[in-house]
Amino acid sequence: MQNEPESRVRTAAFYALRDLARGEQATVLTQEEPTLVLEAVNLQLRGRLAWRIFPEGKAWRAEVGLKEDTPPQDxxxxxxxxxxxxxxxxxxxxxxxxxxxxxxxxxxxxxxxxxxxxxxxxxxxxxxxxxxxxxxxxxxxxxxxxxxxxxxxxxxxxxxxxxxxxxxxxxxxxxxxxxxxxxxxxxxxxxxxxxxxxxxxxxxxxxxxxxxxxxxxxxxxxxxxxxxxx
Ligand SMILES: [Fe+2]
Ligand SMILES: [Fe+2]
CATH class of the missing domain: 1.20.120.520 (nmb1532 protein domain like)
Incomplete structure (x- = not known):
């Protein structure tokens, strides 16, 4: 997902993440910091996702899983x-x-x-x-x-x-x-x-x-x- 316009990154992320099952993790690599993209995809998926973002050289890596695999906040x-x-x-x-x-x-x-x-x-x-x-x-x-x-x-x-x-x-x-x-x-x-x-x-x-x-x-x-x- 490098050098891509944001809408294409978002679409690609949506298709990569929409069928995540319990216990599964997906890695998303982007050139830009991916918080906004992941928030937009998460909205489409009714808030089902949880992620952590790491800088990776000049790019970014997000490890994405299902929120239900993480302990509930409250x-x-x-x-x-x-x-x-x-x-x-x-x-x-x-x-x-x-x-x-x-x-x-x-x-x-x-x-x-x-x-x-x-x-x-x-x-x-x-x-x-x-x-x-x-x-x-x-x-x-x-x-x-x-x-x-x-x-x-x-x-x-x-x-x-x-x-x-x-x-x-x-x-x-x-x-x-x-x-x-x-x-x-x-x-x-x-x-x-x-x-x-x-x-x-x-x-x-x-x-x-x-x-x-x-x-x-x-x-x-x-x-x-x-x-x-x-
Ligand atoms: Fe109710
Ligand atoms: Fe309710």
Missing amino acids: VIDLLTRHHAWLDRLFARALERVNKAAVAEAAPLLASFAAGLRAHIAFEDGILAPRLALAASPTGDDPLSVMLREHQEILAQLALLEECLTQDPPDGTEAGVFCALLSGTLAKHEHREENRLFPLWRLSLEELAPAQRRRLLDDLLARLPWGDSPG
Whole structure:
């Protein structure tokens, strides 16, 4: 990747890094310092990457791996990673539902549902009271929006599970509810990551390091990561 315009370096880096699997490392060599390029690629890959940069003669070398191979920084980091984990697992289930392979989708959806419920329970039951934020009287502050959206998500999840527990399961209806939930969840995660999590991170920084560590350990113990989303 020497003497290349930045857009070509970025494209090459994207293709070299997009399929990185757990435990894998890729080396990226560039002529210019690569932080901006890696940040741009990382944005395209939903923040999945972690890297270290070293000068190498007159050029640069970056060792790039997956963020999930590095220990989580704090609860916000772990919740963000768990969003991506839930999304990948749900996408695999949706693929099977759309092929009318409902029986194959069922265990993936069961893992997804358990993970989603544990995630929401932690956000609602532990973080919302611990990292309290002021609520606006109109209810449009990030915390109130999150709490309302969780109710909506849990209601949609229950409808989806109803289709799957019918005998025989209703694959067509399950597909409709999967698509609905997928859209609701994507918007919710985006809002959390961009509006609520930055505020929660500020509140988190006011806690003592030992308290932050206890919250992280608690979340690590509660989140099931049972079925690898691949
Ligand atoms: Fe979340
Ligand atoms: Fe949430």
